[in-house]
Amino acid sequence: MSPARALLVRDVKLAWREGGSIGVALGFYLVVVVITPLGLGPDLALLARIAPGILWIGLLLAALLSAGRIFDNDYEDGTLDVLATGPLPLSIVAGAKCFAHWLTTGIPLVLLAPILGLLLNLRPSSIISLVLAMLAGTPAVSFLAGIGASLTLGLRRSGLLIALLVVPLYVPVLIFGVSATTPYVTGPSSLWQPLFILCALSLASIVLAPIAAAAALRTALR
Amino acid sequence: MQKPFKIGLEAHDLACQRGGRTLFQGLHFALAPGEALLVSGPNGAGKTSLLRQIAGLLPLASGQLAVPGAAPDTPLPELCHYVGHSDAAKSALSVRENLAFWADFFGRDGRSLNEALDAFGLTPLANLPAGLLSAGQKRKLALSRLFAASRPIWLLDEPSVSLDAASVARLDDALRGHLKAGGIAVVSSHLPLKTMFARKLALGLERAA
Numbered sequence: 001m002s003p004a005r006a007l008l009v010r011d012v013k014l015a016w017r018e019g020g021s022i023g024v025a026l027g028f029y030l031v032v033v034v035i036t037p038l039g040l041g042p043d044l045a046l047l048a049r050i051a052p053g054i055l056w057i058g059l060l061l062a063a064l065l066s067a068g069r070i071f072d073n074d075y076e077d078g079t080l081d082v083l084a085t086g087p088l089p090l091s092i093v094a095g096a097k098c099f100a101h102w103l104t105t106g107i108p109l110v111l112l113a114p115i116l117g118l119l120l121n122l123r124p125s126s127i128i129s130l131v132l133a134m135l136a137g138t139p140a141v142s143f144l145a146g147i148g149a150s151l152t153l154g155l156r157r158s159g160l161l162i163a164l165l166v167v168p169l170y171v172p173v174l175i176f177g178v179s180a181t182t183p184y185v186t187g188p189s190s191l192w193q194p195l196f197i198l199c200a201l202s203l204a205s206i207v208l209a210p211i212a213a214a215a216a217l218r219t220a221l222r
Numbered sequence: 223m224q225k226p227f228k229i230g231l232e233a234h235d236l237a238c239q240r241g242g243r244t245l246f247q248g249l250h251f252a253l254a255p256g257e258a259l260l261v262s263g264p265n266g267a268g269k270t271s272l273l274r275q276i277a278g279l280l281p282l283a284s285g286q287l288a289v290p291g292a293a294p295d296t297p298l299p300e301l302c303h304y305v306g307h308s309d310a311a312k313s314a315l316s317v318r319e320n321l322a323f324w325a326d327f328f329g330r331d332g333r334s335l336n337e338a339l340d341a342f343g344l345t346p347l348a349n350l351p352a353g354l355l356s357a358g359q360k361r362k363l364a365l366s367r368l369f370a371a372s373r374p375i376w377l378l379d380e381p382s383v384s385l386d387a388a389s390v391a392r393l394d395d396a397l398r399g400h401l402k403a404g405g406i407a408v409v410s411s412h413l414p415l416k417t418m419f420a421r422k423l424a425l426g427l428e429r430a431a
Contacts, residue, residue, distance in 0.1 A: 006326035010315070017314040078308025082367070085277050085299040086327050221279045 011100030051120035052181035067145035095210035097148035106138035106139035124170040133180035143209035152214035226404035229372035235285035255404040257420035267426030269410035270406040275303040313353025328371030338369035
């Protein structure tokens with residue numbers, strides 16, 4: 001097994017075994033979406049209009065909630081020291097760990113989103129575009145979260161700081177994510193445009209975020 | 223049987239700074255294949271920092287490290303096994319899974335996992351989650367990493383902490399076997415080890431003097 005694959009498999013296995021982190025992210029997503037209609041009242045037309053936005057915001061917050069986990073445990077128990085002496089550049093290590101976060105948090109959240117959409121009166125015709133946009137956009141969510149997680153290593157209660165650092169980077173993902181799911185606003189042909197931009201955002205994050213995260217990890221190891 | 227190692231380790235005029243304070247400077251040593259260096263000194267003298275510098279985790283304030291005999295494109299950290307204060311054991315994985323991960327990560331080199339498990343007598347605990355291990359057993363798991371993949375330079379930071387007498391003897395055996403195969407070890411330790419150290423380095427003396 002190649003080193004990167006071994007790391008990926010281990011991280012997925014750990015997330016699965018420790019269980020809590022996936023469950024907490026899904027539970028948080030559920031709670032955020034459930035309380036929204038309670039706060040807004042039973043206006044079905046309004047809910048249908050804002051459903052994509054709420055689903056995206058909830059997904060971003062739920063992903064941020066579990067972002068600290070990407071590097072924290074490995075930093076605390078000394079694993080990161082040993083990973084740094086391994087055959088992989090630190091940026092690949094960071095990339096593999098962000099990818100594992102996408103597999104164990106991003107994808108479960110995307111799968112939960114259409115079900116939660118029912119609570120928000122999401123149009124059935126929007127479900128496919130919502131899932132497509134989220135699949136295209138969530139890699140950027142996980143990899144950008146990796147930057148925040150690596151910058152806040154070793155700090156106590158780093159969760160809020162990660163949110164402050166990363167949420168501004170999520171703005172383009174949020175804008176294009178929502179506009180992919182509400183095509184009737186700008187015309188019928190506009191699903192693909194935002195979708196391609198989301199893909200571009202994800203690809204750029206996959207390439208650039210591990211480099212930034214590796215630089216932050218180097219500093220944290222000193 | 224693996225090939226004997228043929229690399230050395232040299233430090234020229236090494237210095238280390240932590241938080242603006244110079245821990246040590248003007249450090250020289252040269253290790254030939256099969257030689258070990260014992261680093262001693264009071265707490266805070268920079269023993270761990272020296273090991274982390276060799277492992278590439280800390281930047282060198284000045285000076286350089288050379289590895290005569292190594293392929294020129296191999297970075298020094300990739301030749302090193304670093305066993306620090308933390309044991310890098312994942313409590314949700316079993317002892318065997320922990321070791322298997324490190325073997326895969328470092329690249330398997332034909333040695334079987336059972337051999338690595340056996341080196342410190344962890345075979346009976348192989349299927350136990352690492353979270354249930356005692357401090358000494360976790361330490362043995364960290365040391366077993368040395369056998370999960372073969373690397374010429376061992377950097378051991380207080381390896382005998384929380385080990386019982388029998389395990390310290392195993393550690394001694396392991397070190398001797400490694401040196402006999404031409405490996406290099408840099409060990410910081412307060413406890414006496416029976417291994418013959420070719421070189422000794424006492425840190426923190428210049429400040430005491």
